[in-house]
Amino acid sequence: MEHSADHGPDLQTVVHTEERGRVVAIDSAYHVDGRNTGRDVVVSASYSGVLPARFVAEHRPRAAIGLDCGIGPDGAGIAGLWFYEALGIPAATADVAGVLLGDGVDVHRHGVVSRVNAPAQQCGVEPGTSVREAALLLLRGDPRPQAPGGITHRTVVETAPDGRQVVCADSIAFGTPADTGRTVLVTAGHTGRSAVPYLRDVRPWGFICSDGGRGRDDSGMAGLLVVEADGLAGATVDARTARMGDGLSTYHDGVISAANAAARARGVEIGMAAATAAHLLLVGGRPEDPA
Numbered sequence: 001m002e003h004s005a006d007h008g009p010d011l012q013t014v015v016h017t018e019e020r021g022r023v024v025a026i027d028s029a030y031h032v033d034g035r036n037t038g039r040d041v042v043v044s045a046s047y048s049g050v051l052p053a054r055f056v057a058e059h060r061p062r063a064a065i066g067l068d069c070g071i072g073p074d075g076a077g078i079a080g081l082w083f084y085e086a087l088g089i090p091a092a093t094a095d096v097a098g099v100l101l102g103d104g105v106d107v108h109r110h111g112v113v114s115r116v117n118a119p120a121q122q123c124g125v126e127p128g129t130s131v132r133e134a135a136l137l138l139l140r141g142d143p144r145p146q147a148p149g150g151i152t153h154r155t156v157v158e159t160a161p162d163g164r165q166v167v168c169a170d171s172i173a174f175g176t177p178a179d180t181g182r183t184v185l186v187t188a189g190h191t192g193r194s195a196v197p198y199l200r201d202v203r204p205w206g207f208i209c210s211d212g213g214r215g216r217d218d219s220g221m222a223g224l225l226v227v228e229a230d231g232l233a234g235a236t237v238d239a240r241t242a243r244m245g246d247g248l249s250t251y252h253d254g255v256i257s258a259a260n261a262a263a264r265a266r267g268v269e270i271g272m273a274a275a276t277a278a279h280l281l282l283v284g285g286r287p288e289d290p291a
Helices: 050-057 080-086 104-110 118-122 131-140 193-202 216-221 223-228 247-253 261-265 274-283
Strands: 012-018 021-026 041-047 063-067 091-094 113-116 155-159 165-168 183-190 206-210 234-237 256-259
Touching (some): 012 104, 012 131, 021 104, 021 131, 041 050, 041 104, 041 131, 050 063, 050 080, 080 118, 113 118, 155 247, 155 274, 165 247, 165 274, 183 193, 183 247, 183 274, 193 223, 206 247, 206 274, 216 256, 223 234, 234 261, 234 274
Parallel strands (some): 021 041, 041 063, 063 091, 165 183, 183 206, 206 234
Antiparallel strands (some): 012 021, 155 165, 234 256
16 A cells, blocks of 8 residues: 655655555654564665664664665765675665655655665565665565575576586585586685685586685685696686675676686686676587577
8 A cells, every 4th residue: 555755743754554564764764763673664865884774773674775875985885785684684775866865755756776685685676676666575575584604695697508507606615516517606705725625625617706806925816726736617806896705796797807727728818707707617618509
């Protein structure tokens, strides 16, 4: 049931109600209170940094949507997304360019999602979703309970005719026996010496990790040469191009910064998009055999 946008004196505007709860528009993150706990999706016209997220999370709403406010240095405008994620609260941000700052109802009416955290993504919210639609998805969806050390974002992004796959995971530690000899693992930790035991244990068909910003003596990619001796084909992406800890970002945003000889033999080159490199690792350097 949709409601008219009537700003009440209590600073909360209910814009939708159904059995599971409500969608509530607020002009400021500081207007969340106990009425929203465990029930409501709150749509705020505040930026989505850690500070406002702390105030919202104190009242544990069902989900939260705020603004990205241009994201800014160090991602400060959206850093609250991961604060919420650590608490298991689905959250998203709206592109500030399309809304009125300080007007929660306008954010609900006109906003478009720019970023999401993992629990919100599990509810079906993606960048490009309207805030109005996203709020309903968050109201009606239930993210899977996730232990802090659980495997996250294990996503198949390509399957070859022979059944091999490109799989994105947030850490090489999330490799499984099913990956041995058949999966190109695209992950988001560094490729230093601590990654080597995981690579040797899983022995994927290929892998792409981050260079972790390289580090002194290129220690963030040292594992490439170590496992090359084991016959493993691997590459790294420049940590400045993709989010650490997010395998999907490695795949979609990453740019190759280094590759070992086995990966180069399959056609992987420095400066290549990670998605292209993952495909070449998958098909063995035969781009004429697309998935």
